[in-house]
Amino acid sequence: xxxxxxxxxxxxxxxxxxxxSTTDVELLKRAWRNEKAAPEILPFEEALVKRAKEQIQLMxxxxxxxxxxxxxxxxxxxxQMDLDRAQFLLRSYLRVRLQKIEKFMFYIWKSDTHRNRLxxxxxxxxxxxxxxxxxxxxxxxxxxxxxxxxxxxxxxIISEEDDMVPEPQLDTFVVAKCQRAMRPLYLDGSRQSAxxxxxxxxxxxxxxxxxxxxxxxxxxxxxxxxxxx
Amino acid sequence: xxxxxxxxxxxxxxxEVEFMAEDELIEIVPNMRMDSLNFICGDFGxxxxxxxxxxxLWLAIALKKRGKCTIRPPQWMSIxxxxxxxxxxxxxxxxxxxxxxxxxxxxxxxxxxxxDDIPDMYMVRSLVEDIRDVxxxxxxxxxxxxxxxxxxxxxNLSAMEVNIIRPFVGRALQAFYKHDNPEKIxxxxxASSGQTRVPNNEPREDMSEGGKIVxxxxxxxxxxxxxxxxxxxxxxxxxx
Numbered sequence: 001x002x003x004x005x006x007x008x009x010x011x012x013x014x015x016x017x018x019x020x021s022t023t024d025v026e027l028l029k030r031a032w033r034n035e036k037a038a039p040e041i042l043p044f045e046e047a048l049v050k051r052a053k054e055q056i057q058l059m060x061x062x063x064x065x066x067x068x069x070x071x072x073x074x075x076x077x078x079x080q081m082d083l084d085r086a087q088f089l090l091r092s093y094l095r096v097r098l099q100k101i102e103k104f105m106f107y108i109w110k111s112d113t114h115r116n117r118l119x120x121x122x123x124x125x126x127x128x129x130x131x132x133x134x135x136x137x138x139x140x141x142x143x144x145x146x147x148x149x150x151x152x153x154x155x156x157i158i159s160e161e162d163d164m165v166p167e168p169q170l171d172t173f174v175v176a177k178c179q180r181a182m183r184p185l186y187l188d189g190s191r192q193s194a195x196x197x198x199x200x201x202x203x204x205x206x207x208x209x210x211x212x213x214x215x216x217x218x219x220x221x222x223x224x225x226x227x228x229x
Numbered sequence: 230x231x232x233x234x235x236x237x238x239x240x241x242x243x244x245e246v247e248f249m250a251e252d253e254l255i256e257i258v259p260n261m262r263m264d265s266l267n268f269i270c271g272d273f274g275x276x277x278x279x280x281x282x283x284x285x286l287w288l289a290i291a292l293k294k295r296g297k298c299t300i301r302p303p304q305w306m307s308i309x310x311x312x313x314x315x316x317x318x319x320x321x322x323x324x325x326x327x328x329x330x331x332x333x334x335x336x337x338x339x340x341x342x343x344x345d346d347i348p349d350m351y352m353v354r355s356l357v358e359d360i361r362d363v364x365x366x367x368x369x370x371x372x373x374x375x376x377x378x379x380x381x382x383x384x385n386l387s388a389m390e391v392n393i394i395r396p397f398v399g400r401a402l403q404a405f406y407k408h409d410n411p412e413k414i415x416x417x418x419x420a421s422s423g424q425t426r427v428p429n430n431e432p433r434e435d436m437s438e439g440g441k442i443v444x445x446x447x448x449x450x451x452x453x454x455x456x457x458x459x460x461x462x463x464x465x466x467x468x469x
Contacts, residue, residue, distance in 0.1 A: 025270035029249065037240055055269045074295060075263070081291060082268040088248070173402040175391050204382075209391070211381040211398055213406065229391055 024052050025086055030227050032093040037175070037228035038221065039214060040168040041100045041108060043117040052090050059083045097122065105129050106153060106165040170215045175229045178204035182225040239392055246392050250334035251287040256301040259292070286335065290342050300343040305329060306336065308349060311356040318363040325364060325385040333361065333389040368394055372401075 031045050063083060066076040101108060101118070105126050108114040118126065134152050142150045149155070153162040184203040204210060204226065220226045241249075252270070258281050265274035266288075273284050281301065284292075292298045304310070305328065317326040329335065336357045344350055368390060381402070 023269075023271050025252075029252070033249075052269075059269055074297070075266070078266060078288065078291060079268070081287065082266075082270060085248075085287070086269045171403060171406060173399045173406075175395060209383055209386055211383065211402065213380060213402070229388070 024048065024055060025089065028052055028086075028089045028093060032089055032096070034221065034228045035093060035096045035100075039170055039172050039174075041097060041104070041114060041117055043222065044097070044119040044122065046119060049090065049093075049119075052086065056083065056086055056090065059086070098125065100168075101126055102129065104166060104168055105133070106162070107167050110162070110165070170218070172214050173211055174214050175209065175211050176217065176221075176226045177229050178206050178208045178210075178226050180206060180225045182220055239396055241392055243389075243392075246331075246388055247334045247338070250331035250388065251290075251338070252285050253329075253331055253335060254283045255286050255289050255303060255335070256281050256283055257289045257292065257298040258301060259298040261297050263297075286338060290338060293343055293346075300339065300346045302339060302343075302347045302353075303329075303335070305332070306339070306347070306353060306357075308352055308356065311353060311360065315356055315360050315363065318360055318367070322367075325367070325383075326360075327385050328360075328387060331388050332357075333387055364390060365393075372398065 027045075027048055031042075031048060035042055059079065060083060063076060063079050065071075066079065101122060104114075108118070109126055109130055115123070137152060138150075142152065148157045151157065151164075153164050155163050182204060209229070217226060221228065258279060259276040260278055261276065262278060263274060263276040265272055270285065273288065274282065276282060276298075289298065289300050293300055314326045314328065336354075339347060340350065340354055347353055364387075368386075372394070381398075
């Protein structure tokens with residue numbers, strides 16, 4: 001790296017080093033925290049989950065070998081502890097996503113951006129969930145209501161939009177930590193200054209801890225510049 | 230079970246915060262020999278007697294429980310440093326002193342499992358508890374000084390403290406935001422007429438003219454002024 005370092009800017013070197021030194025467990029932990037704290041469902045980390053699953057499977061086989069071959073039980077138990085921790089992170093990440101899907105399933109199904117954030121299995125899960133819940137509601141309640149009120153998604157036929165569909169609350173406040181330098185952001189979400197004298201622009205330096213309104217910072221979260229705590 | 234913490238009480242349960250803290254690195258001095266460990270979360274070792282190495286906290290605790298090492302308390306946990314920090318906390322009404330993000334969890338775990346490795350353990354423990362009390366008290370009093378804001382910067386708060394105030398601050402700021410927004414529309418009028426609301430009771434504490442700078446929090450606001458009465462109503466509304 002020494003020879004090529006003149007051509008790289010400081011930021012790139014930083015990024016490279018973080019990339020190299022951040023383990024999968026660290027990345028999974030960050031994805032888990034972000035997913036727990038964010039009000040809406042975030043893009044699925046397909047590559048990360050796949051790598052983590054492979055590593056866990058490999059480790060499970062190793063631990064089984066240890067147990068059978070009568071290897072030092074101390075070392076076997078330490079490997080088992082590490083395995084448990086990694087499994088907890090993976091499971092919790094997937095469970096949190098499933099909980100969010102269950103909460104907002106109609107909304108996710110309708111909006112394309114959110115639907116693209118699901119993995120294939122999650123899409124199948126959503127589809128089945130919607131079908132089952134729809135069927136259940138129709139059989140128990142909707143078929144017994146008056147004709148104009150039988151829709152699953154609308155309160156009545158005269159509603160203009162799907163007002164029986166709960167939407168994720170993007171206006172919540174979340175605690176965020178800045179990972180990388182970012183451009184200043186105006187607090188109502190715009191990036192250009194609409195008027196001359198904007199003193200409400202907001203900039204975070206790496207390491208800052210803030211409580212923020214979620215909506216303007218969606219992009220920063222997805223690009224990895226900030227992470228939720 | 231994974232993923233079970235109740236989001237209405239707090240986003241992360243105390244155990245989950247501890248789980249995150251257990252990945253912090255800490256120095257140990259092993260008393261036995263062991264090969265390198267190739268974990269999913271990284272490679273550690275090889276372990277040689279009396280040679281200090283850095284391992285994650287969970288691994289240190291596990292080895293300590295089995296009597297395979299002694300733990301070296303981290304630099305910030307010395308009596309001089311903690312006394313200095315405690316005085317700093319007591320003196321500065323505004324800012325928080327710089328402490329590791331997970332200091333509460335790390336110190337609790339060490340007190341529970343590595344009692345004999347910390348010199349003057351009782352002194353250290355009482356210092357850490359005092360620091361915790363002073364900080365929590367500071368957070369509570371400063372929360373009274375909120376006004377309509379869009380973002381709040383809090384340098385040097387720790388993970389456990391964040392987790393405790395998160396539900397309240399989240400709901401309070403959300404309530405402020407909801408009430409701010411209908412007033413966003415007549416913006417032009419507000420800018421030209423300056424202060425549109427005059428407090429009719431005691432003078433507000435601490436608020437400077439233009440920007441509102443509460444000592445430890447840098448608040449970015451859209452120039453919304455609230456008098457005391459509506460502040461109380463908002464606090465009640467947000468469920469406290």
